[in-house]
Amino acid sequence: MTAEPDDRTFPTIDLFEPDQADRLSQADEGYTLGDYDLSERAALRRVAGLSTELTDVTEVEYRQLRLERVVLVGVWTSGTLADAENSLRELARLAETAGSEVLEGLVQRRDKPDAATYIGSGKAKQLRDTVLATGADTVICDGELAPGQLRQLEEVVKVKVVDRTALILDIFAQHARSREGKAQVELAQLQYLVPRLRGWGESLSRQVGGRAAGGVGIGGRGPGETKLEIDRRRITSRMAKLRRDLSGMKTARDVKRARRESRAIPSVVLAGYTNAGKSSLLNRLTDAGVLVENALFATLDPTVRRAETDDGRIYTLADTVGFVRHLPHQLVEAFRSTLEEVAEADLILHVVDASDDDPELQIRAVREVLADIDALGVPEQIVFNKVDAASTETQLRLRSLVPDALFVSARSGAGMAELRALIEARLPRPEQSVRALIPYTRGDLVARIHSDGEVLTEDHTGDGTLISARVRSDLAAALAEFHTV
Template sequence: MTDTSKHSTDDEAVERVLANADRRTEARVFGAAQALQDAATAGYGSGDGDQWDLEDRHALRRVQGLSTELEDVTEVEYRQLRLENVVLVGVYPQGAQEDAENSLRELAALAETAGAVVLDGVLQRRPHPDAATYIGRGKAQELKDIVAATGADTVIADTELAPSQRRALEDVVKVKVIDRTTVILDIFSQHAKSREGKAQVELAQLEYLLPRLRGWGESMSRQAGGQVGAGGAGMGSRGPGETKIELDRRRIRTKMALLRKQIRDFAPGREAKRAERKRNTIPSVAIAGYTNAGKSSLLNALTSAGVLVENALFATLDATVRRSETADGRVYTLTDTVGFVRNLPHQLVEAFRSTLEEVGDADVVLHVVDGSHPDPAGQLQTVRDVMGDVGVRDMPEIVVFNKADLIDDDERLVLRGLEPKAHFVSSRSGEGIAELRAAIEEALPTPAVEVTAVIPYDRGDLVAAIHETGMLLSVDHREDGTAVHARVSERLAAELAEFATAD
């Protein structure tokens, strides 16, 4: 292939990625494309309950009397002044152009969620990323020109860069260079609310930072020792020899050990709650899926839980457990979990392992997929891969294609071919919610022991326990008590044993 035709192919890729781009505007170039919903369809409805957390997250409070300049700036203008202007860059091999474009759109949505304005994005086709500068020295010079032309102050690479790659690329383009992992970690640090969530995010950030510490000048060089003639600095320079960067590494390792201990200390309380649910034989359903697939909206539609709903990636970081009931009165729990994303940093998978354990301990996994996304098969595979990493691959699974109000009939046929038994629901319009509830009830495990008993009227607590945790097959009010035929847990069957009857 000639250089001219190669450049032409790269230009066509960029044109496709930047279909609606206007470099000098604040238009959200990629975010509205596909990774985030269109603003007209992204609002939450009455089924989402009160959204105080969302209002608090979006609140912008001004403290009077602190400004030293820009006295007349509005709050919206001030917010815009604080946004970073970014250019995205990605590398893809032969035949992977569509995947690369989807990944770059997703990176744009991640950048917007983190608080940046995407000005431009470029893709380069090459068999392997350049070991030195990720995109090669020549392309790095072209990227420098794009950064200068757009006025960007940050470059984001659509991968996890090696420390040497980031430094080399930064030296060429002359602005800050970060990678996809950094953006995801930044979003997590903004959205974490609970003590455990904050500790998990900080641990992941420190694990990422440790090999990437960088220093300049004498403050980072080893203190000299030995004789002047042998390269030392002579008298007054000999000391313990620990450099500033070594001190930083030691402090980071100490802090990481402390955070790991904190996260371990949270485990007994979480396990106690799970043990209590198991003791009372309350079945659990975990809602898992790709980020921004609509998991929190679906939880609200099923339970009116009031869980925060936002058209952003990783809006939910802390597991939320809500109580629900089947049509016959059995109680079960629904757990909203953190979303997944392609190339999810392994530091986060490890740090959030305790949160993901909620999925592993569930009786049923509700696997939510954004049906309107351009790559639903990729979403399905990504989530299943991460679930496999934490050892929950073989769970009973109900696949749900959410946002059905945005899917036309042809797309439904394609999705049906992908997952024949999947349910189509819309948290916004309510389509398919009743059918999904019925499917969840059918998938829940049935109590193990079948009993027949006549319960005295002064033991109404046992009848209530059967309604709450068992499956009542028949009931008859007799003169000597309530005759029940039911399936119950072994624990409840032991309590009912003294009232058991033969028939």
């Protein structure tokens, strides 16, 4: 049967009239790079409610389109009940960032997590009842579960079980943009996946040999590899390739860092808990225009911008990935090359959310990660951000907790002058003082003093430029022939 010809006609659309193009260009003038990043991320955001999950994880044949609706569960082993509830609230924010809808949260009081089902057999059955009552299709546990705990808890609740580590890795996978960031996240995911490989029923335990396994008949037959072993081998090969790729990217990053160090450009790093407002501060201090979003882990790719103090000294200001309590060790290892920016900085601006329910916990969690990357020896300055959203009582308590901290607001601009003055005061200064009369034919030396040193006084005379400055030893040697009293 031949198809009827399609007689429909479609109107042709001109791209833009001249006046339309002018209006669009004028509309884009106020946009920054962060605005475009934010719109792109929103356009690519996971659609909540579109997830194909098993009604019963033991029945692989029957699938049903289900909303990604989750129930949270945590084990309270130490601290106060408020600490346990704050941890579960943070888990809820993580789940919402990943695109899920949180229906319920449960906390189990135990001396330590159950070795079999994480929360114990009785609480696991209660959790199963909650899952049935709410219609949830996923359970998220507030901790890193062993492979056996994941499997046995799934057998009881009959829905997918995800732990905190897998949830954070999923968020990182959604937000990674650069080639390096994507490689780092994939490596962390594979490191997490290898010990947790398993199959439905016996689908991953079938063995093949002989010609099916690429053998050559007699003498080549045998049990061969299980599918599980093949998957593990492929993952191991992929991890090795990712490590090689990241090693090459690290070399490029090291070259850039070495170039900055050769010019003795001081570096300042913004570090802190996720969603503390580090990117907002970077934009406020340097007009960087990077992505700012009220979400956890909005920044994964480090951003380095050039900045200048009021006295003319150049320094770099770097934004880094945010930290979180119980940050998966796979991520710390995968992002180690990126986090080296923190360990090799001259000053760490430790940004803390002053409006958070537990800012003290944020400080402890960040310092744990700083210890993991050997950055505790770097000078640190705590900066409480979002003071416009914090109550007066909270600010008074924080001032007594950290007397030398700065209180700023990246949104309103409050305290930014004090922050710039502090950066200027705490940046390392060139070590040698010189006074030189430089002839006008050597303007290159004057330019080097301005770019690499600290000018104290400068006067233009008939014989040349009389300048007093603090400079590095190599520049002082180049100025030796022009020294004057």
